[in-house]
Amino acid sequence: MNDLDPLSPNSADSQRRLMVALALAMALTFAYTYFFAPQGPPPGAGVADAGQVVAGTDAGTAAPTPGTGTAGTPPPAGTPGPEAAVADAAPAPPVRTLDFQRESAHYSFSTQGAGLVSAPLQGPKMREQGEVSIAEGYKLLFGGDVPPPPQMNLAQPVAGQPLPLAVSITGPSPLPADARYAVAETANPETGATFTARQGPWEVTKTLQWPREGFELLYTLQVKNTSAQPATGELQLHFNRAIDPNNEHAPSFFGGVGNLSYASCRVGEEEHKLAPEQSLPDADESRGPVHYFGIDQQYFLSALYPLGGPLPGRCDFVATTTARAVTASFPLTAAPGETVTLRFGGYFGPKDDDLLAAVPGPAVREAAGAAAAYNPELTRTIDYGMWAVIAKLLVSIMKFFHGLMGNWGVAIILLTVLVKTILLPLTHRSMVSMEAMKKLQPRVEELRKKYGDDRERLNMETMKVYQEAKVNPLGGCLPMLIQMPVWIALFTALRNSYDLYQEPFFGPVWRDLTYKDPTYILPLALGISMIITQRLQPQMGDPTQAKIMTWFVPILFTLTLLNYPAGLALYIFTNNILSIAQQYGLRKWLERREGGGGGGLPATATAGGKRK
Incomplete structure (x- = not known):
């Protein structure tokens, strides 16, 4: 019988010897890697020290061998060496969640988009209007106890959508809303935070500052064109909120007050509010000077407004049974090396008439460096109608x-x-x-x-x-x-x-x-x-x-x-x-x-x- 016959005994012995050889080779490779090979990931891939994720190659693309060109051929003259390649690759900052505990609210930001992931208000009145059943009502009547409703959370991200307060740039050189941001270590993190992201020609710096008390904040955007060519696009600010349809009720003249949330934006003299089953405003109606935008609920408001006065732009709305979203877009043009700065005031709190009338407060004006700032008339969100x-x-x-x-x-x-x-x-x-x-x-x-x-x-x-x-x-x-x-x-x-x-x-x-x-x-x-x-x-x-x-x-x-x-x-x-x-x-x-x-x-x- 031929030794090459796969059914022969010699063939079986050959297969066993081959398996033993492979096992020994793997053991020797493991021993060499563990005891003798340099520790740490190779340049250009893997995990760097201090938890920073280093940019690797795109999925499905083979990385060339260090010191060689494609397919192992020497690189052409003038090609940067591997050290330069590592230096040019900008390390992506790790994803972090930053918590800011304040008397009026607890803010949580993610560096994935530098947006809000949670913003529950604090205090006994800052609660959702929970349902109380008949049994619970009589339990309270006879001295029983019923858990209070949860705190009002003004930032509930929508899955697959930009985080509230996230920024994106559309155009020839886009910047996504989920870009990874680095966090600047400030001297007093209790009063604010600064986030920075770089992609393409853009360097975006977001600075959030808030006074120690109250429901206001100062939101400063600095967009720098780091390229040698003029850059254009459209700057978009996002705000949305996830909705639980089982806990949302529309107000009715024949029922309760409701807790319906609206995607809201005031353009010119018109305030557009969109809820499910309502028709979208015309494109022309939602384009013009933007006074403020955000999510308007029955007794609470989350809104941003240009601190220097209305900005030419437009608003886009989304209103489904599970989400409300509004995106304010503004034209963006920056010369080489130019930094475009936009300042927004923010209000995240109850629709108290006195508080809204005082927006922006002295602390926000002082932080913005403006003696007098534009009054966005947020009191208009308290809508009494014809009465x-x-x-x-x-x-x-x-x-x-x-x-x-x-x-x-x-x-x-x-x-x-x-x-x-x-x-x-x-x-x-x-x-x-x-x-x-x-x-x-x-x-x-x-x-x-x-x-x-x-x-x-x-x-x-x-x-x-x-x-x-x-x-x-x-x-x-x-x-x-x-x-x-x-x-x-x-x-x-x-x-x-x-x-x-x-x-x-x-x-x-x-x-x-x-x-x-x-x-x-x-x-x-x-x-x-x-x-x-x-x-x-x-x-x-x-x-x-x-x-x-x-x-x-x-x-x-x-x-x-x-x-x-x-x-x-x-x-x-x-x-x-x-x-x-x-x-x-x-x-x-x-x-x-x-x-x-x-x-x-x-x-x-x-x-x-x-x-x-």
């Missing part, structure tokens, strides 16, 4: 009462008393008119029996009776019609005013006047008080209509208000209690006047229908 005049007036009055009493629930009660007092002359005439109509009911019932088949004649004769008695049948509706704008404006204020957000009324249950009453005690008490109010009023029309007004309308109104803010239910309930007391007191006063011969009501009719 702005009344809503702002109500908030101002409640602030005054809160300053006296220290409780926003008591401030709402005092606001109710004030409005009731102002409307007292009108409601008094209305109640007097209703009591007079109650005494006219026997005559109206006789007319209904007499002209029941002739609707037109019945209405004409009924109005004639009212005119003779000088009674307005619609007078009872006028106070309620006047109260309606107050109710709507108060609801609008509760939905937009941070002053009332997360503010308690009484005990642990009603710990947020802008959230619904989880026990539904206030809406139910409101419904009962409304039924009592209707029972005190004269029953007009046929018995079926009377039952509808007495029972059906209050029940429907109560069901509608179940998910409304507790502050609104408190206002209406207090108003009903005051109305009941006023109606009862008026009735007793009129009875005493009639008993004493004063004749408090117009002499209209006897029970038999004849005038006195």
